[in-house]
Structures are given as C-alpha cells and as structure tokens.
Amino acid sequence: MEHLGLYLDHVSVGGLSAVSLTVPPGAVVCLSGPSGSGKSRLLRAVADLEPHGGQVHLGDEAQASCPAHQWRQRVMLVPADSQWWFEAVAAHFPDRARGPVPSALGLPPEVMAWPISRLSSGERQRLALYRALVREPQALLLDEPTANLDGDSTRAVEQWLLAEIRRRSLAVLWVAHDPEQIRRVADAHYRIRGAELERADDRD
Amino acid sequence: MTVIDLAWWKLGVAALLVLALAAASLWQRLGIAHSLLLASVRTCVQLALIGLVLEALFASAHLYWIVLLALVMLLVAGREVVARQPRRLRGPWAFGIGTGAMFVSSFSVTALTLLVIIGPSPWYEPQYAIPLLGMMLGNTMTGIALSLDRLNDTVWRQRTVIENRLMLGQPWREAVEDIRREAMRSGMMPSINAMAAAGIVSLPGMMTGQILAGSPPTVAVKYQILVMLTFTVGTGFGTVLAVSWGSRRLFDERERLRLDRLEAARP
Numbered sequence: 001m002e003h004l005g006l007y008l009d010h011v012s013v014g015g016l017s018a019v020s021l022t023v024p025p026g027a028v029v030c031l032s033g034p035s036g037s038g039k040s041r042l043l044r045a046v047a048d049l050e051p052h053g054g055q056v057h058l059g060d061e062a063q064a065s066c067p068a069h070q071w072r073q074r075v076m077l078v079p080a081d082s083q084w085w086f087e088a089v090a091a092h093f094p095d096r097a098r099g100p101v102p103s104a105l106g107l108p109p110e111v112m113a114w115p116i117s118r119l120s121s122g123e124r125q126r127l128a129l130y131r132a133l134v135r136e137p138q139a140l141l142l143d144e145p146t147a148n149l150d151g152d153s154t155r156a157v158e159q160w161l162l163a164e165i166r167r168r169s170l171a172v173l174w175v176a177h178d179p180e181q182i183r184r185v186a187d188a189h190y191r192i193r194g195a196e197l198e199r200a201d202d203r204d
Numbered sequence: 205m206t207v208i209d210l211a212w213w214k215l216g217v218a219a220l221l222v223l224a225l226a227a228a229s230l231w232q233r234l235g236i237a238h239s240l241l242l243a244s245v246r247t248c249v250q251l252a253l254i255g256l257v258l259e260a261l262f263a264s265a266h267l268y269w270i271v272l273l274a275l276v277m278l279l280v281a282g283r284e285v286v287a288r289q290p291r292r293l294r295g296p297w298a299f300g301i302g303t304g305a306m307f308v309s310s311f312s313v314t315a316l317t318l319l320v321i322i323g324p325s326p327w328y329e330p331q332y333a334i335p336l337l338g339m340m341l342g343n344t345m346t347g348i349a350l351s352l353d354r355l356n357d358t359v360w361r362q363r364t365v366i367e368n369r370l371m372l373g374q375p376w377r378e379a380v381e382d383i384r385r386e387a388m389r390s391g392m393m394p395s396i397n398a399m400a401a402a403g404i405v406s407l408p409g410m411m412t413g414q415i416l417a418g419s420p421p422t423v424a425v426k427y428q429i430l431v432m433l434t435f436t437v438g439t440g441f442g443t444v445l446a447v448s449w450g451s452r453r454l455f456d457e458r459e460r461l462r463l464d465r466l467e468a469a470r471p
Contacts, residue, residue, distance in 0.1 A: 047371060048458050068459035073373025083368035085382075135373060 003169035004059035006046070006075065006139045012053035013045040014038045017195045019054070023139070023171040028162070030182045031175045032200070033192030039175045040080070043141040046173065047077040058139055058171075076137035080144045082128030084116040089127065097134040104160035105130060106153050121148040126157060133164055139171040146181065158185055207417050219244070261330045270328050274311075274337055281306055281345040288349035291356045291469040293453055301449045302348050309442035310340040317434050339410065339431060340438050343395060347439035348446045351391030355450050356466055358383045366461050376455040384447050391443035395436040402432060 003025035010018045016038045023029045031039050045052035048063055048071055056063040056075075063071055090098045090112040100109045105126045111119075119127065125148045132140065145161065146154040162185060165172050176182050182189050190197040222244050226237040261269055282303030292298040314337045318324065324332045359366065359380060369379035377384075402408055411428035415421055456462050 049367060049370060049460055051456075051458075051460070069370070069373055069375040072371055076373065077371045079368060079371065081364070083365040085362075085365045085369070132372065137373075 002059065002138075004138050004171065006171035006173065007057040008046065008054070009056070010054035011042065011045055011056060013050055014041045015195055016042055016192070016197075017053075019197050021173075021190065021197065023173055024187075025171050026166055026169040027187040028165060028172045028174050028185050030186035030189045031173060031192065031197075032177060032182065032189065037192040039192060040143050043077055043143055043173060043175065046141055047072050047075055049077070073135060074137055075139045075141065076132045076135065077141040078128055078132045078143065078145060080147055082124050082131075084119075084124065087115055087117075089114050089116060089119070092127075092131055093134060097130075101127070101130055102160060104156055104163075106156055122150070122153065125149065126153070129157070129161065136168075137170065140165070140173070142172065142174045144175055144177065147177075154181070161185075215248075219248075258330070258334060261334065265326075265330055267326075267328055270330055270333060273334065277338060277341055278303060278307055278311075281341045285345055285349045285352070289353045289356060291360055291466055292352070293356070293450070294465055294467050297453055297465070298352075301446055301453065302352060305348055305442045305445035305449065306341060306344050308445060309438045309440075310337065310344045313434055313438040313441070314340050317430070321430060321434075336431070340435055343435040344439050344442040346394060347391040347443045350394070351387045351443045351447050352450050354390040355383065355387035355447055356454075357469075358386060359451075359454055359461075360463060360466060360469075363461060363463055370459065370461065376459040376461075377451075379461075380451055380454075384451055387447045387451075388443055391447070392436075392440055395432075395439045399432050399436060402428070408432070 005025050006023040008019055008021040008023075010020055012018060019042060021029065031042070033039055041050060044050045046056050048056075048068055058066075058071075058075055063075075066074070084092060086092055093112070098112050101107050101111060107123060107126060111123070111127070116124075125145065129142075129145055142161075146157055149157060158181065164170070174185060176185070189200040191200045222240065226240050229235070229237040229240065257273065261273065282299050285302035285306070286292060286298045289298060293301065314333070315327075317336060318327050318333055322332055327333075362383065366379050366383075370376065398406075398408075408428050408431075410431055411421075411424045414424035414427060453465060454462060
C-alpha cells in the first residue's frame with residue numbers, strides 16, 4: 001500500500017481559522033487545547049463530517065475530489081465516545097476480523113461473541129480502535145483514544161497503536177490531554193490558542 | 205331497494221349523543237371535550253360543504269372542475285402531512301416532499317384504476333373519480349405522514365450512531381438503511397393491518413356504505429377489494445418516495461448528516 005501524508009491547508013471550522021498542518025506518513029501529530037477549543041470539530045472537518053473552509057489532501061488526492069464515504073474510509077475518525085448499533089460485538093466487524101482480537105488490547109479472546117451490553121466503556125473504546133484499524137484506513141484521526149482507560153491499559157493500547165501506525169505508515173492526528181501521553185506518542189505537538197494552532201515545544 | 209333519506213333533524217339526535225359524551229368528559233375531567241366538539245363541528249360543516257360541491261360537480265362533470273377539486277384535496281392533504289410531523293424538514297421541503305409523493309402515487313394509481321379496471325365513461329366521471337381519489341389521498345396521507353415522522357424522529361435520536369457509521373466509511377444510504385426500513389414499515393402497517401382484518405374483525409366503511417345505499421353485497425365486496433388493494437399500492441409507492449426523498453434531504457452532497465435541516469420538535 002502507498003504511504004500517504006495528510007495535509008491541511010487553511011482549514012477553517014467553528015472558532016478555528018486557517019489551520020495548516022502536515023502529518024507525514026507513519027507520524028503522530030498531537031493536538032491539545034482547552035475543552036471547547038474546537039479540537040474535535042477540526043477532526044470532524046478533516047473527516048469531512050462538517051462543512052468547513054480550506055483544503056485537505058491525502059497524498060495528492062483532494063478531499064473534495066474523492067467520494068465522501070471513500071474519503072472517510074481512508075481518513076478514519078475514531079470518536080471519543082464510540083457507538084454500537086447491533087446487539088452482538090461481532091456484527092460490527094467485517095467477517096475476516098471476527099476471530100480473536102489482538103492480545104495487546106487486553107480483551108478476553110471470546111469478546112467477539114459478547115453482546116454489546118456486556119462491554120465496559122474502556123472495552124468499547126479499545127474495540128472501537130480495533131474496528132477502525134481493520135477497515136484499513138490510510139490516516140487516523142483519534143479523539144482522546146485512551147480517555148476511558150486506566151494507566152496500564154493506556155500504556156498497552158498506546159504501544160499497540162504506535163506499532164500499527166509504524167507498520168502501516170499511517171498519518172495520525174491524535175487529540176490528547178495528558179502531557180505525559182503526548183511526550184510518549186507525539187512526533188510533533190500543536191496547541192490550540194484562540195483561533196490558531198501553535199507549535200508546542202515539549203522539551204521545556 | 206330504495207335508500208331511506210335521513211332528515212337533518214335526525215342527525216341532531218346523533219349530535220346530542222356527542223354532547224352527552226362531552227358533558228361526561230367535562231364531569232370526569234378527561235380533557236377531550238374541547239377537541240371532541242371542535243372535530244364534530246368540523247366534520248359536519250366539511251361534509252355538508254363537500255356534499256354541495258359534489259352535487260354541483262356531478263351536474264356539470266367538466267374535467268377542469270374535477271381537476272380543480274382534486275388539486276384542492278391534494279394541497280389540503282399536503283398541509284396535513286406537514287402538521288403531523290412534530291420534527292420536520294425546514295423550508296418548503298416538508299410540504300414539497302409529502303405533497304410530491306402523494307401526487308405521484310395517488311394520482312397515478314387512481315388514474316390507472318379508473319382507466320384500466322373500472323372504466324367509466326368518460327374516465328373521469330366524478331361519481332367514481334372523486335370518491336376514489338379522496339379515499340386514496342386519505343390513506344396515502346396517513347402512510348406518508350407516519351413514515352416521515354418516524355424517519356425524522358429516529359434519525360434525530362440516533363444521530364451519533366449514524367455519524368459513527370459514516371466515520372467508518374459507510375455510504376449514507378447504508379448508515380440509515382435500518383431507519384429507512386423502520387420508517388417504511390410504520391407507513392405501511394395501517395394498510396397491511398386493515399387488509400388482514402378486513403371482513404373478519406371489521407366491515408370496511410366504504411363497503412358498508414355501499415350496502416346501506418342499496419348495492420348487492422357481492423358488488424360492494426368487489427369494490428372494497430379493489431379499493432383496499434389499490435390503496436395499499438398507492439400508500440406503498442407514496443411511502444417509498446417520501447422515505448427516499450426525505451432521507452436524501454437529511455444528507456448533503458458530501459454525505460454529511462445535516463440535522464440543521466430539521467426544525468426543532470414542537471411539543
């Protein structure tokens with residue numbers, strides 16, 4: 001598969017204006033900022049779920065020139081609060097992914113046979129990440145992917161995500177709160193200040 | 205067989221019973237007296253007026269008068285479809301989609317029934333055309349209103365699920381397919397239930413009316429069968445169109461869920 005970067009060019013949505021950003025393939029760019037500053041809306045704009053200004057490219061391909069559902073399949077947003085609409089866990093996955101889930105996720109091997117109602121919020125979140133990855137996107141938009149996890153599983157999920165990101169050379173925009181997490185996963189870190197993004201230097 | 209004409213004062217006896225019910229409701233504080241009385245007055249006035257209109261129409265039988273009456277019926281039904289959706293599309297869309305779907309399905313099925321099956325001459329003979337179209341519009345209206353109401357309401361309630369499905373790369377049609385199915389079902393259920401119960405649980409009104417008016421029951425039954433089959437078809441096609449246009453309008457050209465196109469629900 002081709003390795004494609006994600007390019008934001010003067011994207012405006014909500015309170016944010018003219019956000020330009022490059023996410024190289026295989027790299028994690030973290031976004032942070034106070035709640036309500038528009039991080040999630042920016043991810044929604046990149047996934048083309050909200051009307052917005054500016055351009056987004058995946059490699060050479062412009063967002064607007066790609067049918068919307070194909071774009072979202074390639075540039076996949078995993079929301080902070082995932083939704084499950086069938087009764088069984090397995091029904092949300094394509095046939096080829098209904099086997100055992102990766103052990104790094106810390107889920108019991110038979111979780112695919114469970115009803116959704118049996119999952120905790122942390123288990124849902126981990127399964128949502130797996131559900132997104134099995135669809136083989138080329139870029140990932142992660143909205144606080146470890147918000148409902150405790151310390152140990154946070155580390156395990158981070159490591160699994162980073163390994164997958166490197167192996168598949170995914171371009172990743174990762175919204176995070178925890179400075180420790182940002183230090184662990186980010187290749188670059190931007191903070192939202194007012195209507196703009198500013199490069200954050202985490203070494204200080 | 206001759207029909208016994210009803211004297212107007214005898215209808216007054218029936219009206220007195222309604223008044224008695226209203227009094228009982230007031231006494232028991234059931235809160236239906238107001239709408240009961242209003243609806244009763246409306247039914248008397250509206251039916252008396254349509255009786256006069258039909259008498260005049262049968263006497264002249266010009267096509268343009270019939271078309272005019274049909275259009276008035278269509279517009280009133282279109283308004284009713286809008287009124288029955290607490291959460292509806294903004295702007296002219298709610299009226300346009302409901303009325304358009306009713307127009308396409310009821311008018312074409314009624315015309316087909318008149319031309320091919322009943323075959324009066326001329327084909328628009330008001331004695332056949334107007335009652336058929338009226339009943340067809342009434343049924344189609346109910347189906348379309350129920351289905352659009354269910355569609356808009358369910359999409360609004362399940363907005364986060366729909367958006368999550370879109371995020372996973374599903375085309376908009378797939379992201380709402382079970383909601384469309386549900387909306388379709390709720391629009392069609394009254395017609396399907398009516399057909400299943402006809403003759404056993406209930407004697408349909410039109411057939412009963414024809415028998416009261418002196419038609420042989422076998423003829424009345426044939427008309428009733430014709431009417432129920434064609435109504436179901438009219439309602440079905442109308443509901444298909446309404447659900448398809450209505451759900452399309454909830455998404456834009458980039459397959460985004462656009463709930464800003466729905467009005468806030470009224471109580």
